[in-house]
Amino acid sequence: MEWFWSFYNFGSGFSNANTGPGAQYNNNAGGPQYNYNYYGCGASPSKLTRTECLRSLSFSNIDARRQDIAAVHPNTGDWIFQTTEFRRWRDRTHLSDHNGVLWIKGHPGTGKSTLMKHIWGYCQQEFRDRTIAAYFFHARGDSLEKTPLGMLRSLVSQLVDNEEPTYERFLPLFRQKNPLHQNWEWRDSELMDFLVSEMQVQQRKPIVLLIDALDECSDSQARDVVKFLERLSITCLRHEVNVCICLSSRHYPHISMAKCQERVVENRNGHDMDIDIYLYDNLTKSNPYIEKLIFNKASGIFLWVVLVVAMLNKAYDEGKIEAMEQKCHTDICPQF
Incomplete structure (x- = not known):
C-alpha cells in the first residue's frame, strides 16, 4: 500500500511525491490534497477518481456512533416491525398521509438509538434490493459527528459508494470543486441540493435513509435537518421515486413535519x-417483587x-x- 499513501496527502505534513508520469502537485497545507496524474500499480483512473470522491466526503469516526451503540438484547426490539406505522413505512402504503417518513420519538434513555440500530440491521437483512444509507448523530463526538454537514457527507458518501449512476452524477460536482485549490470544503447547501436532485431521477434501486438522534445537534440545526428531510420526502413523492426515511429524536425540542x-x-x-425480558434474563438473583419494583420506577427508561x-x-x-433491595424501596429513582 506504499503507492497509495504516496498518492494521497489529506492533511498537514510532508508533501507527497509522484514518481510516475504526468504533472505533479504537492501541498503541505491542511485540507484535501490530490495528484490526479498518478495511475501506478495497476489502479485505473476511474477507480482512483471514485476513491478521491469518497475521501473528500469521509471524515474520522464517520460511523463510530453506530458501531458503538449496543445491539438489542436477545428477543427484544422486534415489536417495532409489527407496528402499523412501520409496516406502512416499509410497504409504502398510505403515502399521501406520511410521504414515506417514519419518526421514532422517546424520552432520553428509552433506547431509541438501540432500536434504530436494530432497524438498520433489519433493513440490511430484509431490504437486499434497496440501497441503505444511515447516519447516527453523536453529541459527544467530533464537530462533524454532531452537525448536519457530517450527516450529509456520510449519506452522499454511502450513495456514491453503492450506486454507479449516483457516482457518475456526483463526479462533475466533485470536479468543479477544483482540488488544486487549497483548503476547499463541502458545504451543506451543495450536498443538500445534490441529494434533492437525486430524488428527481429514477434510481436503480429503492433507497432507505436512517437518521438517528436528531436532537444531538443544536436546536437550529435539528430544525434545518427536519426541513431538509421534509423537502426530500416531498420531492420523492412528486417524482415517484421510492425513498423511505426513518429518523429518531427526543420529544424536545418541539419540531414537526406536516406529514409523517x-x-x-x-x-x-x-x-x-x-x-421485563431484560430484567428476567439479567438479574443474578431472580426476584419477581424486585423486578416489578424496578419496572414501575423505570417509567419506560431502559437505560436506567x-x-x-x-x-x-x-x-x-x-x-x-x-442492602440493595432496601435501596430499591427508597433511594433509587430514574435520573434522566
Missing part, C-alpha cells in the same frame, strides 16, 4: 415487554433499568443484596 408517521417508544406494550440491574448484580456478588 410517529411512533413513541415508551408508549408501546412491546417496549414494556422488552424491559440497565444501570440498576448492574448495581444489584454487583451488590449480590459482594454479599450486599439485602
